Amino acid sequence: MSYLRIAISSDNHFDINHVNADDVVAPQVRYLREQGVALYVNTGDTYNDFRKTRKYFHTLQSVAGDSFDVRFLAGNHDMLRGADYKTIQGLQDPLYLHERSFVPPASPETVIVGNNGWYDYSFVGPDAVIHPEYYWHWKKAFWVDSTIDQPGSDQERMEHELGYMRIFLRAHVQTGQKVLFVSHFVPEVRLLPPAMLRDPKGEKLAAMLGSQRMGELLQEFHVDAAAFGHWHRRDEPRTIGSTTFYHRPVGYGTKRRAEWVTDDFMTEWQNSLTVIDL
Template sequence: MRIAISSDNHFDVNKVDSDAAMVAQADYLRAHQYDYYLNAGDTFNDFRKTQAFYMGLQRLLGADVQVRYVAGNHDMIRGVDYTTLQTMRDPLYLHRTSEALPGTNWQLIGNNGWYDYSFAGPGLSAEEILHWKKAYWVDSVIDQPQSDPKRMDAELAILKHQLDQADGRPVLLLTHFVPDIQFLDPKMRESEMGGKAAALLGSQRLGNLLAQYPDVTAAFGHLHRRDLPQVMDGVQYLHSPVGYGTKRHHEWVSDDFMTEWVNSLQTVEI
């Protein structure tokens, strides 16, 4: 089985013709004989557009390649409420679901993830972080009925149940938010503003949970930096987002979206 993984395509922010990109991605995935295409979130700033994109991509690919995706924080900004995000049953939307990868003993698990301030800079209170989030962070408009730590509690409980159900089989996890503080630049947490932003990037409790299981590969996005595959506490991590190619935030080597998508694409052979 051959699996392609991408994240943080940000079609709208990058001002990419998503219809043309859909055709180009489908052609590439089919030509390179992939069986699955997984996307770890931040496709559009509107969940409806994200869902429509992957439905369209799956139609183009037909039975040749199976498409699965989770939502990043940008996907959650508009076009979806909390309940729909957590309970929607779209066969391509992997959040809070799992499936056996055909012809293997691997289990594919999806969870959007969230954050709980465990990456916060030293001395910062939850109240200070929440106040800063509401004033400055794009996630402040995302619908949720509970605190950020409580939201992460719910995701961890569901994910633990899914990992237990895998019963020792190898797991490929698709999530969006950062699972280990080691992925952050230590200098980020040295300033008050950086420490507050770090608090909203992910959860160390996710990494700690994954480390309790024997054979986990976890693919995530969110940080706009491309890392080589690496093992932390026994977990194989994959993180290579497309990121931004705008004049204000130019994180690409080239000026072409498809070049960056191909160059950042990760392949898992099972």
């Protein structure tokens, strides 16, 4: 039985971490080749500008050549500048995995289903259903996403994404393919610290982290594996129901938010890289 070696990274934040992408592309390609990787997937938050994000991943694919495939998603930071809602949703770019699936030619029994994701306050529980405007106003006043272009509410945006997820998951699960679902946002509330949900400040943060309905959809279709970012904490793989979740973002190496063990980006990128054989 063949398998596909996949490397996954998220939350590289090149601009916030003051990393010159030109300095790291060649070392990244060399390392991924050494690991025997066939597909490198980044689940978002590469730059605070979608134009720079696209340029970086196309440069990475160009340097990698035919040695491995590159695919990427947009996180909320990528959406801050350089693209409106229509572009984020409908961009026709061969490397962009949002609302798309990718069947690697060397492993047709495997499929990667991609969706940027979003949030709908469902991690908070019934209060968000009764008073969604409370969280919406808090977001507009305090959250970095307040400037991101979107035509409707957060619940409406998430509903749109769930519709696309259902279409792709149903199509590929029916074929018997092994499914890796990748998204930027958190797909399951049980992956968050329970204390966060009991804290008034933590609750507001949790509301913007993802959607429990995403997790329910993954369980409905018995998805094999899911990888995500957004929540800056490196976790061990965790299986909930039929799905194993992977979450190891690079995060911030700044003085204000020192989430790195070292002060070297390449070391942190390598140490946080998730490599799975699917």
